[in-house]
Amino acid sequence: MTKAMLKTMAAIAVVAAFMFSGANRVAMAQGAAPAPAAAPDEAGTRSFTMVSIEADGAKIWLPSVIAVDQGDKVKLTLKNLVPGAENQHGFTIPAYNITEVVTRGEPKTITFVADKPGVFPFFCQLHAGHIGGSLIVEPKQGPIKPL
Ligand SMILES: [Cu+2]
Incomplete structure (x- = not known):
């Protein structure tokens, strides 16, 4: 492997890690406990x-x-x-x-x-x-x- 290829692979790894952590943050935000909402009223x-x-x-x-x-x-x-x-x-x-x-x-x-x-x-x-x-x-x- 050339030095350039290693650099590219390292860059891809960094981007992938960033994307993963970003996606993870979004998932955590979506999965995090929502703000308490009023209990739904009975129908009608x-x-x-x-x-x-x-x-x-x-x-x-x-x-x-x-x-x-x-x-x-x-x-x-x-x-x-x-x-x-x-x-x-x-x-x-x-x-x-x-x-x-x-x-x-x-x-x-x-x-x-x-x-x-x-x-x-x-x-x-x-x-x-x-x-x-x-x-x-x-x-x-x-x-x-x-x-
Ligand atoms: Cu009054």
């Missing part, structure tokens, strides 16, 4: 985190619109993030007989079955100026009836 459960915040003096429940399908089990995690002396805000969906008081630092989880289709307001029952939103329950598609 729609989960939302609702937060009450204050922006420029206005208290607002967000997201303003949540949409589910009729028959879905709905899980709402309610968080009151409004700062200030007042540490409680309400959350109500009258159409679904839901009325909660949410204390800052104490998230509340509620579940219900969205059995009635329609658009239903949600808001804070404790403060008239506290901005709420709408729960949209899409109706289940039934068979198409002839006209």
